[in-house]
Amino acid sequence: MKKKVIVGIVSILVLVSGGIFYMTHSTLNSHDDVSNVLDEKGVKLYKHGFRLLEEQIATYIKDHYAGVRKIEFSPIFIQGDNKHSMFNANIVPAIYDKHGKKAILGGDIGNTGYENYGLLAGLHLDFNGADKEVIELEVEGQDVDVSGSKHLPNKAKLTSSKKIDENIEALVKDGQLKEVVKNDSGSPKAEVVYNTEIKKGKYWKWR
Incomplete structure (x- = not known):
């Protein structure tokens, strides 16, 4: 019993x-689960496109800013579904200086808002009539086709970026970064942590 x-x-x-x-x-x-928003081909397209966008951002910062120890990226955050709300996808770049400080690009600093990074904000993703990937990165106001590139091609490298420059300058003035200075020596040894995980969520809450 x-x-x-x-x-x-x-x-x-x-x-x-x-x-x-x-x-x-x-x-x-x-x-x-993002399968109700992106199918398998869509997931592949977004991972490919955002990886190139991350490389474009990281390359510019490494080549043009001294005092950077590490650059990392948030997951690819998607919002909406194009049925009940507008679909969008964004990432958040983060910069670490050599004094242990970390700051994110985009969002608000004081009363000033800075641009985000993602769809319609530096990146265009689509499929053409033959169902092939279309990936375009913005370079000096022009869309550059990088669809066939596994890594960032020279034609898509930024030689200037008012968007990034103004944001980093504001972060330094606000004390969120220390001794991160724009110059030609750059930070060639800076570590870069790429992230192509796709998840639902609010990108502006990532820290």
Whole structure:
């Protein structure tokens, strides 16, 4: 009789723990699942396009700013579904100086707002009539086709960027970065952490 009771209790505990795991696992998957917004080809396109955008941003900062220890990127955050709300996708670049400070690009500094990075903000993604990827990066106000590039081609490298320059200057003045200075020596040894994870969420909350 005792054995039956013990077996019954163990069975209940297994069922309960299994149910908790299933509920937690399902909740996480439903939150991070983007299949209702992007199909497999769409996911591949977004990972490819945003990787090139990240490389464009990181290359410019490394080549034109001294005092940078590391550059990293948030996941690719998507919002909306084009059915009930407008679809958009953005990343957040972060800069670490050599004094342990970290600051993000985009968002507000004081009463001034700075541009974000993503769709219609430096990057255009689409498929053409032959269902081939179309990836364009903005360079000095012009869209440059980088669809066939695995890594950032020279034609898509930034030689100037008012958007990034003004943002970094404001971060330094605000004390969020220290001794990050624009000059030709750059920061060639700066570490770069790319991120092509795609998830639903509000990019402006990433830190």
